Amino acid sequence: MRDTFFLSLLLAALWLAISGVYKPVILMLGGASLLLVVWLSLRMKIVGEEHNPTVFSWRLPLFWLWALVQIIQSNLHVARLVFSPQKISPRIVTVPVPMKSSLGKVVFGNTCTLTPGTVTIGLNREKLVAHALDRQSARALVSGQLAAKIVWLEGSTEKTQ
Amino acid sequence: MPDWLLDVFSGALLLIGGGFGVIGGLGLFRFPDFYTRLHGAGITDTLCAICIVFGLALQSGLSLLTIKLLLILLFLLFPAPTATHALSRAAMFDGVEPELAEDSESLVEHRRESSSNT
Amino acid sequence: MTLVLVITTMAVFSTMALALARALKGPTIYDRIVAVNVFGTKTVLVVALITYITGHADLVDVALVYALINFIAIVTVLKLVKTRDLGSATEEDSPHA
Numbered sequence A: 001m002r003d004t005f006f007l008s009l010l011l012a013a014l015w016l017a018i019s020g021v022y023k024p025v026i027l028m029l030g031g032a033s034l035l036l037v038v039w040l041s042l043r044m045k046i047v048g049e050e051h052n053p054t055v056f057s058w059r060l061p062l063f064w065l066w067a068l069v070q071i072i073q074s075n076l077h078v079a080r081l082v083f084s085p086q087k088i089s090p091r092i093v094t095v096p097v098p099m100k101s102s103l104g105k106v107v108f109g110n111t112c113t114l115t116p117g118t119v120t121i122g123l124n125r126e127k128l129v130a131h132a133l134d135r136q137s138a139r140a141l142v143s144g145q146l147a148a149k150i151v152w153l154e155g156s157t158e159k160t161q
Numbered sequence B: 001m002p003d004w005l006l007d008v009f010s011g012a013l014l015l016i017g018g019g020f021g022v023i024g025g026l027g028l029f030r031f032p033d034f035y036t037r038l039h040g041a042g043i044t045d046t047l048c049a050i051c052i053v054f055g056l057a058l059q060s061g062l063s064l065l066t067i068k069l070l071l072i073l074l075f076l077l078f079p080a081p082t083a084t085h086a087l088s089r090a091a092m093f094d095g096v097e098p099e100l101a102e103d104s105e106s107l108v109e110h111r112r113e114s115s116s117n118t
Numbered sequence C: 001m002t003l004v005l006v007i008t009t010m011a012v013f014s015t016m017a018l019a020l021a022r023a024l025k026g027p028t029i030y031d032r033i034v035a036v037n038v039f040g041t042k043t044v045l046v047v048a049l050i051t052y053i054t055g056h057a058d059l060v061d062v063a064l065v066y067a068l069i070n071f072i073a074i075v076t077v078l079k080l081v082k083t084r085d086l087g088s089a090t091e092e093d094s095p096h097a
Helices: A002-019 A024-043 A059-083 A102-114 A135-142 A145-158 B003-030 B034-060 B064-077 B079-093 C002-025 C029-054 C059-083
Strands: A091-096 A118-123 A127-132
Touching: A002 A024, A002 B064, A059 A102, A059 A135, A059 A145, A059 B003, A059 B034, A091 A135, A102 A118, A102 A127, A102 A145, A102 B034, A102 B079, A118 A135, A118 B034, A118 B079, A127 A135, A135 A145, B003 B034, B003 C002, B003 C029, B034 B064, B034 B079, B034 C002, B034 C029, B064 B079, B064 C029, B064 C059, B079 C029, B079 C059, C002 C029, C029 C059
Parallel strands: none
Antiparallel strands: A091 A127, A118 A127
16 A cells, blocks of 8 residues: 555655646546556556565665766776777676565666676676676676675665564 | 856867767767767766766756756657667667677677666 | 757767767677667667757757657567567566577
8 A cells, every 4th residue: 555655745846846847637637547557557556566665765876876986986997998808707606685675676786787797697686797807897796795785775775574 | 157168068069969969870870889888978978968068058047948858858858778679679689789898798698688667 | 058069979980980880880789779778778868968958948858858769668678588578477478588
């Protein structure tokens, strides 16, 4: 119930941001489409973990900032490799997945892919298989730095569940 | 902040974004095999898009246009890893072999295992 | 400022040209799909840039919708390539596997 309410709130905010026309008739159409989407997603049984409002904690902006710094760093590194392609040494790395929730695992895989230099190839309950461009790109992943950061991010949702 | 400074910042971000776009394109073109090319595509999907969108957002200030631009960035950044992961997984199961350095793990033992969807 | 916008647009265009070259060269079908994906996301950026060059604020909606459609298109093409069938529910379902 709480998740459904939060999903509606999110959709309403999205609609208001995209529409830009605030006349009664248009607003009613927006409300109707909102109800339709919420009904459809309830029918598809996809309202769940990721619509939990506690996902949006104060840790999320901090994590995004940290991820942005990581993305810029690894971008610079890969950009350097583009100009000297003979220096690459592509490798497969396997790292354990310490997150408990499936949402945390998905965030782990996606963040790994978002930082250039590492691409998630396989992800299951226990481990993540990634393709890395060279040793330095794989370092954040192998040292467990990225995983630790996401476990920290995950910590905010656990208390309330 | 004075207007000209804002313009300088936004222009710099735009040019950096464009530059990284070209670098990513070059990477996509020059790297030797499919998996390494994904990294080149990754540059254009992340830093290039981030810089250009923030450069444009600086020009319109706090308005509906900026919100829409940030939404575009959101819709570019969230599906991009999913698409890349789907691609690399499909390629792996289809038997596309990566060129690997000598001291690397091999891909063969991972291929048979099923992996969950993002 | 328009000059900077035009230069950036040209830079993004050259990225698209490189992606197109990769799409033509292949060699595997997956290389082509990556290239087309990059081409699509760059199109979104070009449309956003053109919004600012021309000043038509409505164009940004086109970019927004294109960003969404591009993702669906890539997943669809991928599924078509992989299973040779858009209707199959799972990978095991496909007649080709």
